[in-house]
């Protein structure tokens with residue numbers, strides 16, 4: 001039986017259209033829905049039969065129908081300038097033959113833009129977008145990571161996260177936004193290294209600002225009931241980053257916002273748009289893959 005999941009994927013790698021707005025011509029990510037057959041999905045994600053992970057009976061259909069990814073490229077409109085879109089499309093075309101269908105895993109701290117940039121990359125590469133946090137929520141049958149931490153434990157969440165990454169590692173042509181802490185378990189690297197890993201390296205003050213702008217309720221490791229939210233988030237992000245930076249550095253490619261800003265002749269990372277960051281990610285992926293090919297030859 002065929003079951004569809006709420007994944008929308010581009011018909012072609014350059015599946016963006018142009019839209020005239022008051023601010024000029026913008027490209028919009030707007031793509032047709034595709035159907036994924038149940039037999040192409042990892043068994044665990046389809047059936048979710050492990051009672052440890054379920055707080056109640058969850059039918060196969062219920063697990064499949066809601067998107068098992070954060071909204072993929074196309075379900076929300078991504079706006080970028082016509083120039084940015086052309087550069088992105090060109091770079092994606094350059095990278096695709098080297099990628100050869102391998103998945104791209106984005107790693108980085110909470111709020112580093114894995115979801116935002118990941119959706120753009122999926123769009124231009126013609127890949128599907130998945131968010132590992134969302135897949136864990138689906139597998140467990142609980143609708144938020146914060147609640148999974150609260151009702152079970154962080155360890156329970158991490159076990160499920162590893163299983164999700166293992167399942168994804170047998171698939172192709174995906175961009176995966178991983179959870180911020182996925183890098184801490186070596187086993188997860190063995191799954192992610194089946195594809196290409198890209199670290200979005202964002203200064204901690206920019207992260208704290210982004211996160212406090214949207215609130216910390218959905219991010220259990222940062223949530224504090226009292227105190228200045230920016231200062232608390234900044235302090236916690238700093239201690240997490242100190243524990244994790246060597247793990248992030250395992251990634252095949254590093255996209256440093258400070259580095260992009262300095263190439264542009266300034267030091268303000270806040271003006272870097274997600275599409276500029278996505279373009280840099282493609283450049284870094286290309287360098288990594290072409291260097292690897294040269295070494296092989």
Ligand SMILES: Nc1ncnc2c1ncn2[C@@H]1O[C@H](COP(=O)(O)OP(=O)(O)OP(=O)(O)O)[C@@H](O)[C@H]1O
Pocket residue numbers: 108109110111112113114115116117177178179180210211214219270272273274277
């Ligand atoms: N380049 C950018 N400039 C400014 N804000 C951004 C940028 N990229 C993402 N954001 C904002 O930062 C917040 C976090 O982004 P996003 O959800 O993509 O990060 P994430 O790495 O997936 O986070 P998490 O791992 O916590 O789910 C969002 O509010 C998003 O709109």
Ligand SMILES: O=C(O)C1=C[C@@H](O)[C@@H](O)[C@H](O)C1
Pocket residue numbers: 109110133145178179180181182218219220221
């Ligand atoms: O940085 C982390 O440890 C986390 C990041 C989020 O994506 C979630 O995976 C969860 O809140 C833990």
